[in-house]
Amino acid sequence: MKKGDFSFMPDEEYTWVDFETLEKFMRDVMIKIGVPEEDAKIVADVLVTSDKRGIDSHGVGRLMMYYARIKRGQQLPTTNITIIKDNPGTARWDAGNGMGHPVSKKAMQAAIDKAKKNGIGMVVVGNSNHFGIAGYYSLMAAAQGCIGICGTNARPSIAPTWSVEPMLGTNPLTIALPTDWDFPWCADQATSITQRGKIETYARIGKEAIPGWVIDEHGNAATDAPDILDKMLEFKAALTPLGGIGEDLAGYKGYNYATFVEIMSACLTQSNFLQACLGVKDGKFVPYNLGHFFIAIDIESIIDLEEFKKTTGTMLRQLAGAKKAPGADHIYIAGEKEWLAGKERAGKGAPISKETQKQFLQIQQELGLDQYDFGFEVEIDKSATPGW
Amino acid sequence: MKKGDFSFMPDEEYTWVDFETLEKFMRDVMIKIGVPEEDAKIVADVLVTSDKRGIDSHGVGRLMMYYARIKRGQQLPTTNITIIKDNPGTARWDAGNGMGHPVSKKAMQAAIDKAKKNGIGMVVVGNSNHFGIAGYYSLMAAAQGCIGICGTNARPSIAPTWSVEPMLGTNPLTIALPTDWDFPWCADQATSITQRGKIETYARIGKEAIPGWVIDEHGNAATDAPDILDKMLEFKAALTPLGGIGEDLAGYKGYNYATFVEIMSACLTQSNFLQACLGVKDGKFVPYNLGHFFIAIDIESIIDLEEFKKTTGTMLRQLAGAKKAPGADHIYIAGEKEWLAGKERAGKGAPISKETQKQFLQIQQELGLDQYDFGFEVEIDKSATPGW
Numbered sequence: 215m216k217k218g219d220f221s222f223m224p225d226e227e228y229t230w231v232d233f234e235t236l237e238k239f240m241r242d243v244m245i246k247i248g249v250p251e252e253d254a255k256i257v258a259d260v261l262v263t264s265d266k267r268g269i270d271s272h273g274v275g276r277l278m279m280y281y282a283r284i285k286r287g288q289q290l291p292t293t294n295i296t297i298i299k300d301n302p303g304t305a306r307w308d309a310g311n312g313m314g315h316p317v318s319k320k321a322m323q324a325a326i327d328k329a330k331k332n333g334i335g336m337v338v339v340g341n342s343n344h345f346g347i348a349g350y351y352s353l354m355a356a357a358q359g360c361i362g363i364c365g366t367n368a369r370p371s372i373a374p375t376w377s378v379e380p381m382l383g384t385n386p387l388t389i390a391l392p393t394d395w396d397f398p399w400c401a402d403q404a405t406s407i408t409q410r411g412k413i414e415t416y417a418r419i420g421k422e423a424i425p426g427w428v429i430d431e432h433g434n435a436a437t438d439a440p441d442i443l444d445k446m447l448e449f450k451a452a453l454t455p456l457g458g459i460g461e462d463l464a465g466y467k468g469y470n471y472a473t474f475v476e477i478m479s480a481c482l483t484q485s486n487f488l489q490a491c492l493g494v495k496d497g498k499f500v501p502y503n504l505g506h507f508f509i510a511i512d513i514e515s516i517i518d519l520e521e522f523k524k525t526t527g528t529m530l531r532q533l534a535g536a537k538k539a540p541g542a543d544h545i546y547i548a549g550e551k552e553w554l555a556g557k558e559r560a561g562k563g564a565p566i567s568k569e570t571q572k573q574f575l576q577i578q579q580e581l582g583l584d585q586y587d588f589g590f591e592v593e594i595d596k597s598a599t600p601g602w
Numbered sequence: 603m604k605k606g607d608f609s610f611m612p613d614e615e616y617t618w619v620d621f622e623t624l625e626k627f628m629r630d631v632m633i634k635i636g637v638p639e640e641d642a643k644i645v646a647d648v649l650v651t652s653d654k655r656g657i658d659s660h661g662v663g664r665l666m667m668y669y670a671r672i673k674r675g676q677q678l679p680t681t682n683i684t685i686i687k688d689n690p691g692t693a694r695w696d697a698g699n700g701m702g703h704p705v706s707k708k709a710m711q712a713a714i715d716k717a718k719k720n721g722i723g724m725v726v727v728g729n730s731n732h733f734g735i736a737g738y739y740s741l742m743a744a745a746q747g748c749i750g751i752c753g754t755n756a757r758p759s760i761a762p763t764w765s766v767e768p769m770l771g772t773n774p775l776t777i778a779l780p781t782d783w784d785f786p787w788c789a790d791q792a793t794s795i796t797q798r799g800k801i802e803t804y805a806r807i808g809k810e811a812i813p814g815w816v817i818d819e820h821g822n823a824a825t826d827a828p829d830i831l832d833k834m835l836e837f838k839a840a841l842t843p844l845g846g847i848g849e850d851l852a853g854y855k856g857y858n859y860a861t862f863v864e865i866m867s868a869c870l871t872q873s874n875f876l877q878a879c880l881g882v883k884d885g886k887f888v889p890y891n892l893g894h895f896f897i898a899i900d901i902e903s904i905i906d907l908e909e910f911k912k913t914t915g916t917m918l919r920q921l922a923g924a925k926k927a928p929g930a931d932h933i934y935i936a937g938e939k940e941w942l943a944g945k946e947r948a949g950k951g952a953p954i955s956k957e958t959q960k961q962f963l964q965i966q967q968e969l970g971l972d973q974y975d976f977g978f979e980v981e982i983d984k985s986a987t988p989g990w
Contacts, residue, residue: 217764217821217848299903299904299905301720301721301903302690302691302719302720302721303690303691303716303717303720303721303722303723303903304720304721304722304899304900304903304904305721305904306904306905328691329691331690332689332690332691332692332720333689333690333691333692333693333724334691334692334722334723334724334897335691335722336721336722336899338904361866373924374921374924374933375933375934376605376926376927376930376932376933376934377921377924377925377926377927377930377933378925378926378927379924379925381920381921381924382921387859389858389862391865399861399865401855401858401859401861401862403852403855403858405855407845407851407852408852424850424851426850426851427851429927431925432927432928433605433927433928433929433930456844456845456852456855456856457795457844457845457856458846458851460605462812462814463795463812463814463815463846463851464791464795464796464844466934466936467789467791467793467844468844468845470777470789470791470936471775471789471859473787473789473918473921473935473936474777474789476917477779477787477914477917478749480913480917481905481910481913481914481917482901482904482905482910483905484905484909484913487913487917487920488917488920488921489920509722511692511724512692513870515687515689515691515692516687516692516693516694516726516870517687517694517869517870517871517872521872522869522870525868525869525872525875526865526869529864529865529868529869529875529876530861532769532875532876532877533762533765533769533770533861533876536761536762536765536767536769537765537766537767537819538764538765538766539764539765539766539817539820539821540820540821541821542764542765542821544764545762545763545764545765546763546764546854547861548854548858548861
């Protein structure tokens with residue numbers, strides 16, 4: 215591949231499944247395990263949107279994770295929202311250990327509504343769960359003429375600078391905003407360099423992790439993917455923050471941004487933080503009790519929206535038109551790869567890996583959802599069930 | 603040095619000057635060149651605060667830069683603020699090409715005031731100039747029970763991922779918040795890995811830049827510090843975003859955060875962006891016309907402030923107490939090094955490099971500020987005057 219090229223496809227073998235089928239299946243699975251229909255539709259939309267944007271790590275491939283968590287009572291299928299504080303510009307909600315997606319969609323909409331009245335709004339949510347791609351919620355704001363910012367904490371993965379222990383979540387700090395391009399500018403990104411899912415894929419296809427992604431207990435870069443996965447579970451390896459190991463390339467900056475997201479998510483909401491977000495305590499599954507935050511800035515309150523979109527578009531065209539590195543074909547702007555993935559996948563659907571295929575068939579069988587025929591040629595293998 | 607150790611001292615030879623003298627000198631220089639006394643005090647406080655925190659790159663060593671810009675008419679000593687838009691939660695100001703420090707202090711205070719009423723507030727400022735350390739303004743919010751976020755764009759330095767051309771400013775995205783520690787948590791950081799000032803120092807002391815800090819026109823890591831400085835001026839070398847060269851260590855994430863700061867600073871305010879922020883056009887000095895943004899979140903509107911401080915403090919203690927890498931002595935939290943520098947420097951003052959000593963003497967002589975006797979043993983060398 216040339217510099218800057220990227221693939222819309224997973225690194226593993228896959229089978230196409232159209233988005234309509236995927237969305238229906240996600241929704242039906244959720245309904246079958248107790249998620250109210252309106253919420254189930256939201257979960258399905260968030261997951262399928264992820265695959266449409268080429269982010270397979272956070273899309274329908276996560277179905278088994280939610281399914282397992284609900285089945286074992288770790289999170290509730292129903293999402294009863296309590297408003298703890300409400301002000302013109304801010305609010306604090308409690309998600310009642312329900313589904314992260316519907317509460318997050320509602321919270322971002324509430325932040326947008328506050329922004330439309332006052333210029334800026336923020337809603338924080340506590341006692342919640344994994345909410346899918348953070349970009350989904352920031353993009354809601356962008357679609358309504360706002361700058362959307364959101365983040366969440368997550369299972370401990372990142373070691374602070376000069377530590378070797380997984381402490382912070384991959385803690386995305388995600389931003390989206392409208393421009394005059396064909397798609398919103400959208401930085402949907404974790405504050406770690408990479409994520410466990412990527413290393414799982416590398417382990418399955420026999421690829422080495424890139425030095426700098428993971429720090430081992432000796433403070434060195436670990437690259438053996440299967441070994442990393444084992445060691446991470448034992449807290450003997452950790453993801454690195456953006457900026458990498460040590461301070462030479464300013465790893466402390468990524469560590470600080472990850473910490474900021476952890477504070478915004480957990481400390482404003484009295485949710486779990488750091489290693490308490492493991493979902494396991496004394497050998498038992500317990501609620502994750504995660505926190506999220508959602509900020510919307512109404513552009514029109516500051517400057518004419520069309521003027522902003524045009525100026526921002528011009529700026530982005532200058533970035534995309536900057537002098538390229540030799541061998542580089544294209545300078546991307548945030549959200550462009552996801553938009554290209556969407557165009558490429560339209561009419562085709564999502565590439566479903568063999569791992570995910572097995573999980574779909576298992577769930578389908580357990581719930582008796584016989585109306586689906588994916589045509590997968592795999593055997594159900596319950597060993598694929600994720601422990602988390 | 604052990605892993606995680608850091609030095610409070612510059613890498614170069616220096617002479618101590620006490621903070622009181624420095625603050626008076628900064629103020630008197632500003633007043634002599636037309637800055638109103640109240641504003642001059644603010645500029646002096648921002649600059650000296652930087653040195654007190656150990657951030658010599660943005661402190662009194664920048665005096666010549668402001669002095670030169672005002673003298674050649676590139677920026678005005680007076681700061682006439684125009685309020686273009688004002689809403690309960692947001693506002694847009696124009697700084698009239700005046701001093702960045704006083705307008706920024708007032709803008710952050712306005713954001714805090716809005717937050718105290720509504721929960722969250724944001725003020726954006728356009729048509730402005732270099733404002734010193736971004737942390738100063740975020741710390742104002744922390745001191746008033748708020749989470750403070752601020753940023754600014756700056757001269758083009760960072761190349762976007764897969765480009766080799768300096769396009770984006772070092773664009774700090776800075777956050778501060780109160781905790782129960784002895785100092786506020788404060789991530790006062792650029793979205794580049796490093797900054798030109800660091801490479802200037804390395805050039806003077808004959809040190810090589812760390813590979814990954816700078817990309818040359820061939821797309822490779824440049825390390826020869828004097829050569830980098832020349833090439834950066836010719837746009838043949840650029841700083842890298844946090845995450846480094848290419849995508850292996852997620853350089854696009856730093857590039858995206860830098861872009862976000864550029865958009866927030868320039869596109870909401872119709873200020874200059876990217877290479878228009880050079881301060882030079884057609885061989886003539888022109889205003890920088892920078893933009894800044896200031897966000898304050900009133901913690902008390904969301905959760906009891908003392909509870910937040912305690913929870914956050916507990917979380918930070920867990921981070922600081924995480925398992926250390928072999929050879930590492932200490933895991934720092936954001937703002938801790940600056941606090942330690944402050945303790946170390948209290949009663950001593952700031953270490954003034956020979957380069958800065960020459961500049962002080964030149965300015966002193968030109969303005970006839972004979973009441974100062976720094977005791978520097980250097981000759982005035984006008985070649986030290988920065989071109990920017």
